[in-house]
Amino acid sequence: MTFYTESYFMHQQQFNSLVNYAVILVLILLVLINSFRYFRHQLQTRYRDLGIIFFLLLLIFAGLQVTNLEKTYSQQSQSLQMRPFIRAVAKDHGINPNKVVVNSTTLTDGIIVRFDKKDYRVNLSPSGDNYTLTRAHVVDHRVIIQK
Structure with a gap:
């Protein structure tokens, strides 16, 4: 992934x-x-x-x-929507934005966010102005991080 x-x-x-x-x-x-x-x-x-x-x-x-x-x-x-989203997740959870990674280049419902060695599924509102994170478990734990 x-x-x-x-x-x-x-x-x-x-x-x-x-x-x-x-x-x-x-x-x-x-x-x-x-x-x-x-x-x-x-x-x-x-x-x-x-x-x-x-x-x-x-x-x-x-x-x-x-x-x-x-x-x-x-x-x-x-x-362009991803950078504010990553910063919002980092701010909400009190971590550095560099520690937050996502598995998609576009902000859509169902993407996976990883921070603190845990994975979360993103549920976006229909308007896209708020989100909820639910704990998720990925099948493939091999991770490639694109910087």
Whole structure:
């Protein structure tokens, strides 16, 4: 079972976006270099072909980045609810927020909260403004904590 800490919600999904931006920047540079070479040596069509290939790759990665940004925005809007929830649980039970872990990245009814080596099931109200914790026992005690 995978649990997530408060710091996970602060730093998630940033690395994938950085890699995509780096690939897009490299492809833009390759398109510009090949365009310069093509205009300089117009009789050699390989530069034109390479430029077209790099431009198509650039379009593919730009489309992937747009899709990734939409997905990331949706996940971040849902995970923004988790940080106040973790802090509220920590405050209510008088513990450090770093000691509270949850098994979901979105605040929904039925998630598991773990602190003080005990597991609790979260029961949310329909409006989502209050919760109750009931003691729960998990079947799989192997835990992976994502920080």
